[in-house]
Amino acid sequence: MIKDPERAICGIATAFGQPSPNDGRSWKAEQFRDFLALETAVSLRVDHGPLITNRGMIMSVGMVRQFATVTWPTHGLLIMAEVDDAGGFGDELLRDIAAVTTQTWLPHGWGLSVAAHEVSVTRSPAFEDAKILGVGEQAMSTWRMLTERRIGADC
Numbered sequence: 001m002i003k004d005p006e007r008a009i010c011g012i013a014t015a016f017g018q019p020s021p022n023d024g025r026s027w028k029a030e031q032f033r034d035f036l037a038l039e040t041a042v043s044l045r046v047d048h049g050p051l052i053t054n055r056g057m058i059m060s061v062g063m064v065r066q067f068a069t070v071t072w073p074t075h076g077l078l079i080m081a082e083v084d085d086a087g088g089f090g091d092e093l094l095r096d097i098a099a100v101t102t103q104t105w106l107p108h109g110w111g112l113s114v115a116a117h118e119v120s121v122t123r124s125p126a127f128e129d130a131k132i133l134g135v136g137e138q139a140m141s142t143w144r145m146l147t148e149r150r151i152g153a154d155c
Helices: 029-038 086-102 137-147
Strands: 008-015 042-046 051-053 056-058 062-070 076-083 111-115 118-122 132-135
Touching: 008 062, 008 111, 008 137, 029 062, 042 076, 051 086, 056 086, 062 137, 076 086, 076 137, 086 132, 132 137
Parallel strands: 042 118
Antiparallel strands: 008 076, 008 132, 042 062, 051 056, 062 076, 111 118
């Protein structure tokens, strides 16, 4: 359920069939079949770790609530997440992601990465194609276009 569509992000969390630059292994869509059937949510983090502030630690910046296997724009795992306030950091993160996803003259600055029980927003994704594709309404329309599934405030 996406409570506030303006806080949504959509992107490719991992690519299928591409060797990892770290160890050469690659993911297959079949490896995610059982996980996708669970229809569960996982934490959205930054760089697979907590954010440390002067007020303490922020363990996650939101939740990934929807997953789908797609074949375009790359064969991979598409995610739909909602960024929380996260002590004010969530708003800054959304503004930064929106700014870099709309620019055309520099390389994409934010990507995504999958770990055991989380998805992370990162500046160094394991796969080049693991990118954030949209923020806010652009995220919602990208999800609808790539999955042909509607996500709304009541989903």
